[in-house]
């Protein structure tokens with residue numbers, strides 16, 4: 001199956017994009033082991049997340065319409081955003097992927113979604129942070145956080161993409177903001193107690 005997908009990708013995406021996809025697959029596996037998530041599902045979603053990356057806008061719109069994907073005005077004006085949904089369609093129809101969690105993780109890789117599963121979080125984060133995305137102090141710090149706190153990592157990834165979209169005067173999909181606010185809330189809920197806030201055992205015994 002993996003070789004079959006890679007052969008398909010060699011004919012449908014650029015060599016540079018294929019490197020990115022293999023980087024995402026690898027990081028998904030590592031993050032899955034780190035956060036106790038099924039590594040086979042993570043690998044599958046990572047490998048197939050960008051199947052439709054190079055489909056022309058007309059094909060993305062036609063395939064999304066045929067599958068009754070909700071095409072909101074932002075996606076209608078920017079069909080490239082639909083490559084996530086259409087990649088899930090190709091994964092299902094061409095490669096026979098039936099696992100809804102894997103398909104949803106593929107769908108969520110660009111905009112995320114509030115309440116998304118940990119599997120979706122892993123693919124979302126790996127898409128932005130795999131090594132081929134470059135190297136700078138901010139990315140290095142984000143990569144460090146991705147091993148420690150998945151929700152914090154999703155929030156940082158959202159902030160990083162939103163800053164890029166603002167700086168490059170590109171449209172922002174409202175779901176990207178909803179995902180960011182959800183991840184911010186989740187990361188604040190999951191803050192580990194600081195050692196100096198934990199009462200020593202002796203104190204409790206007195």
Ligand SMILES: [Fe+2]
Pocket residue numbers: 049050053083084109110
């Ligand atoms: Fe993508």
Ligand SMILES: [Fe+2]
Pocket residue numbers: 020024049050127
């Ligand atoms: Fe990607």
